[in-house]
Amino acid sequence: MRRLVAESLGTFVLVLGGCGSAVLAAAFPELGIGFVGVSLAFGLTVLTMAYAVGHISGGHFNPAVTIGLWAGGRFPASQILPYVLAQVVGGALAAGTLYLIASGKASFDAAASGFAANGYGEHSPGGFSLLSGMIAEAVLTAIFLIVIHGATDKRAPKGFAPIAIGLALTLIHLISIPVTNTSVNPARSTAVAIFQGGWALDQLWMFWAMPLVGALVGGLIYRVLLEEKA
Numbered sequence: 579m580r581r582l583v584a585e586s587l588g589t590f591v592l593v594l595g596g597c598g599s600a601v602l603a604a605a606f607p608e609l610g611i612g613f614v615g616v617s618l619a620f621g622l623t624v625l626t627m628a629y630a631v632g633h634i635s636g637g638h639f640n641p642a643v644t645i646g647l648w649a650g651g652r653f654p655a656s657q658i659l660p661y662v663l664a665q666v667v668g669g670a671l672a673a674g675t676l677y678l679i680a681s682g683k684a685s686f687d688a689a690a691s692g693f694a695a696n697g698y699g700e701h702s703p704g705g706f707s708l709l710s711g712m713i714a715e716a717v718l719t720a721i722f723l724i725v726i727h728g729a730t731d732k733r734a735p736k737g738f739a740p741i742a743i744g745l746a747l748t749l750i751h752l753i754s755i756p757v758t759n760t761s762v763n764p765a766r767s768t769a770v771a772i773f774q775g776g777w778a779l780d781q782l783w784m785f786w787a788m789p790l791v792g793a794l795v796g797g798l799i800y801r802v803l804l805e806e807k808a
Contacts, residue, residue: 588639589639597676597693604616645794696782715785722792
């Protein structure tokens with residue numbers, strides 16, 4: 579139970595911190611934090627929560643990470659469903675909290691603003707196609723899993739994994755916010771799609787399918803090609 583609470587809490591902070599920065603601060607009148615600030619917010623949430631609760635649960639905070647670690651031989655199949663459920667619940671609670679905060683502004687409209695939801699086509703921040711979004715989400719999630727496996731490998735320097743993982747997530751956002759608003763995390767996508775309530779739910783399938791595909795590929799690449807054999 580402690581592990582599941584840690585996963586839910588970590589995902590809560592990830593969604594509140596990352597999506598909250600996008601909804602509340604990215605385009606703040608006249609001076610907002612922009613794409614760079616939002617990218618840093620996502621990276622910092624993972625970095626800080628990995629140090630805070632990673633020693634309890636492993637610090638996944640993301641169904642794709644859980645699946646990728648299983649593919650890499652680092653996580654038992656029997657724990658996948660409980661972890662994913664805990665992550666989705668934590669993310670949804672964070673999105674609900676963010677909705678309550680954002681609703682304090684009279685002009686706020688989650689459906690119209692997008693509520694930091696992920697999208698493609700006309701709902702991509704840069705107008706990128708479904709194919710572009712699929713490639714970006716799969717490839718970047720695979721890279722993320724390779725970084726996670728490498729940073730937590732027994733041969734890697736001890737104690738620095740959260741820094742590498744947090745910076746990798748920052749880099750991923752810097753690349754792909756214009757393409758899909760960056761998911762690489764189905765729990766994050768689901769959380770805000772619930773409250774956006776329209777097109778985000780229609781497009782949500784892609785932000786489950788492609789991060790999971792990328793996670794499987796990344797986990798297998800590290801396990802087969804990079805991991806030191808006993």
